[in-house]
Amino acid sequence: MTDPDDTIDTLAGEYVLGTLDAAERADVAARRLHDTTLDAAIGEWEIRLAPLGLITAAVSPPAGVFQRIEQRLSDPVQAREPNGTQEATMVIVWRRRADRWRRIGITATALAASLVAWTVWREATLNAFPDRYVGVFAQDDVLPRFYLTIDLKTRELTIRPVGAKQQPGKTYQLWIASEKLGGAPQSLGLMEDSLASTTKVLSQYDPALLHSATFGVSLEPEGGSPTGRPSPGALHTKLLPIAH
Amino acid sequence: MHLTPSDLSGLVKRVGQGDREAFARLYDATSAKIYGVALAVLRRPALAEDVLQDTYVRVWNNARSFDPNRASPITWMATIARNRAIDEARKRPVLSLEAMPAGFDIKDPQPLPSDLLVAACDQQRLAACMEALGPDRQRLVALAYLEGRSREELGKQFGHPEGTIKTWLHRALKQLKVCLSS
Numbered sequence: 001m002t003d004p005d006d007t008i009d010t011l012a013g014e015y016v017l018g019t020l021d022a023a024e025r026a027d028v029a030a031r032r033l034h035d036t037t038l039d040a041a042i043g044e045w046e047i048r049l050a051p052l053g054l055i056t057a058a059v060s061p062p063a064g065v066f067q068r069i070e071q072r073l074s075d076p077v078q079a080r081e082p083n084g085t086q087e088a089t090m091v092i093v094w095r096r097r098a099d100r101w102r103r104i105g106i107t108a109t110a111l112a113a114s115l116v117a118w119t120v121w122r123e124a125t126l127n128a129f130p131d132r133y134v135g136v137f138a139q140d141d142v143l144p145r146f147y148l149t150i151d152l153k154t155r156e157l158t159i160r161p162v163g164a165k166q167q168p169g170k171t172y173q174l175w176i177a178s179e180k181l182g183g184a185p186q187s188l189g190l191m192e193d194s195l196a197s198t199t200k201v202l203s204q205y206d207p208a209l210l211h212s213a214t215f216g217v218s219l220e221p222e223g224g225s226p227t228g229r230p231s232p233g234a235l236h237t238k239l240l241p242i243a244h
Numbered sequence: 245m246h247l248t249p250s251d252l253s254g255l256v257k258r259v260g261q262g263d264r265e266a267f268a269r270l271y272d273a274t275s276a277k278i279y280g281v282a283l284a285v286l287r288r289p290a291l292a293e294d295v296l297q298d299t300y301v302r303v304w305n306n307a308r309s310f311d312p313n314r315a316s317p318i319t320w321m322a323t324i325a326r327n328r329a330i331d332e333a334r335k336r337p338v339l340s341l342e343a344m345p346a347g348f349d350i351k352d353p354q355p356l357p358s359d360l361l362v363a364a365c366d367q368q369r370l371a372a373c374m375e376a377l378g379p380d381r382q383r384l385v386a387l388a389y390l391e392g393r394s395r396e397e398l399g400k401q402f403g404h405p406e407g408t409i410k411t412w413l414h415r416a417l418k419q420l421k422v423c424l425s426s
Contacts, residue, residue, distance in 0.1 A: 013417035017385065018285075018326075018392035022334035046323065048424050051370040052389045053322065056284050058276035061296055066271050069300045070264075114284065118386040122371055134372045147376070147423055162422045
């Protein structure tokens, strides 16, 4: 059963992403004028995706365009705008140096250009903070159940559930396993509230160990695993190597 | 000449009062960005030029109601341009992947002060959350956004039916939303 708010949110997301077809776009453009939920969702998606807008390159427009704009504005008929979609908020600006394009050997296709620009931005952004990592606990490769982020410098780990159901009488427990620890999983403690984020500072482990460790989440009786080991069915993840 | 965000907001305010000279200066400062946005989606200079015109006409007509607390001027303008460009792209048959037309001057743009750009931590967060989508899905999302591609175009490009693309997009959007709110 679909949650009606869910549909509005993915509709808004696709609208901002730009993937809707003409009829759907016209529908959203009209609907958002009176549907405040949809309008707000669109605004939120524009904020979320704003950094992608940084990637678009500036290109000098042809000469004479401004004169044409002025001419249109001085003619009351032409000064009317074409039927378009309402603007909302958010960012599309990036600055890019022309020589960087040449250095990375940009080819002529527009497709390659966007992907190259994307790659350059991605690597520059991720490499700016090489100590941050992300781990995803996925179930059946569908919706992930938990997101884990860790800052190796501060050794602060945050685990956040997604769609993980609150199970009465049970609790989620976090584990770490590493050859350097002898292989058997060690408990990192319980997730106090399975519906909210939990943050732990793992100062007892050194960053190199954390970097290569496997993290696990298991569902246990309240109070944690009675055996000191994860119960069957635990999800695990390694940290995504987003630093190069 | 460096224009600060408040310089640009000041120009927009004056445009709202009917100041043609401010309008010309605003155009000079921002048109390359706006044209770039239109071109990324349309990849056809004539169409991109139309969108460029439409955008500034709309800016002139709506400058009075621009609220600098909601967005920076260039973001406001770029969103107008991108929406117009995608609307135009949808009216036309799917464009085959063609070469960037010759003679484009990818300008080394006027440097903008860093507070006009998206905060570094927001960039980092999105980059990390995109990473978590995996290589295929992040490319799907990136291409969709940067080039305003429809599901149909993405389907052709990735070699999958539209229905599959839609499912992937919805999953990716849901994942991003959760990841970004953590």
